[in-house]
Amino acid sequence: MLPLERRHALINYISKKGSCSIPVLSEILNVSEMTVRRDLKQLEEEGYLQRTHGGAVSVASSRQNEPAFEEKKTSRQAIKELLAGYAVSHFVKDNGVIIMEGGTTVTAMADYLPHLYNLTVATNGLNTLASLKSIVSTSTVLGCGGILREMSNTFVGEVAERFFSQIHAQYAFFSASGFTPLQGFTDPNPLERQVKLSMAKSAQRKVMLLDSAKFGHISLLTTFAINEIDILITDSEATEESLKPLHDAGVEVHLVQQ
Numbered sequence: 546m547l548p549l550e551r552r553h554a555l556i557n558y559i560s561k562k563g564s565c566s567i568p569v570l571s572e573i574l575n576v577s578e579m580t581v582r583r584d585l586k587q588l589e590e591e592g593y594l595q596r597t598h599g600g601a602v603s604v605a606s607s608r609q610n611e612p613a614f615e616e617k618k619t620s621r622q623a624i625k626e627l628l629a630g631y632a633v634s635h636f637v638k639d640n641g642v643i644i645m646e647g648g649t650t651v652t653a654m655a656d657y658l659p660h661l662y663n664l665t666v667a668t669n670g671l672n673t674l675a676s677l678k679s680i681v682s683t684s685t686v687l688g689c690g691g692i693l694r695e696m697s698n699t700f701v702g703e704v705a706e707r708f709f710s711q712i713h714a715q716y717a718f719f720s721a722s723g724f725t726p727l728q729g730f731t732d733p734n735p736l737e738r739q740v741k742l743s744m745a746k747s748a749q750r751k752v753m754l755l756d757s758a759k760f761g762h763i764s765l766l767t768t769f770a771i772n773e774i775d776i777l778i779t780d781s782e783a784t785e786e787s788l789k790p791l792h793d794a795g796v797e798v799h800l801v802q803q
Contacts, residue, residue: 555581565600624756640664641661643664647700659683661684663684705743710746719751720754725762778799
């Protein structure tokens with residue numbers, strides 16, 4: 546078994562069982578305990594699991610605090626539409642190449658794209674792909690494939706990450722579950738995080754669409770530090786105090802009036 550295949554098998558086993566010891570993993574994978582320890586260390590650094598004394602536990606329990614796509618879609622929908630419309634009108638032009646992550650706020654951008662011509666849009670969102678159906682006669686829509694997450698209706702895993710690593714886009718559009726100056730932009734799922742990081746590396750500029758209600762909230766994992774985003778689009782309920790660290794970090798802040 547190749548190292549990459551072994552680590553995928555390790556992730557899948559711990560995700561199903563919730564936890565496992567190093568001796569058991571060593572026996573299942575038919576490798577030394579030292580090899581298992583190295584794999585666990587790497588996978589913990591990548592956010593796939595958490596090491597414990599003598600083994601590892603899955604981080605999938607974070608799903609308990611992760612709302613499903615349909616639940617998120619109905620939350621503050623007017624704000625999502627406001628930010629999405631602004632993002633398209635200011636940053637998406639004819640003949641552009643853009644990446645859209647599969648969250649509800651970024652997916653709302655699809656409603657504002659039909660008037661544009663010859664776009665190339667790449668996404669990991671199943672719902673996003675469905676929403677982009679309205680532009681396939683005039684533009685190109687690319688879906689990444691990979692492992693489909695039921696909770697978010699998004700594709701994750703190595704196939705998705707490799708897909709985005711091969712794209713060259715002007716802009717990548719993101720949202721997040723929370724933001725604080727210290728923790729940056731945070732999300733609840735390590736697999737989603739890895740895909741977002743791959744998207745970010747393939748874009749000239751990274752645009753964050755963030756409801757002001759998410760300021761001050763912290764989710765499980767930091768996806769982007771405060772200075773790793775180029776542009777932030779938020780609504781006018783955001784306070785000057787909350788925006789100051791972003792200005793100080795050199796982020797281009799767009800405050801959209803309701």
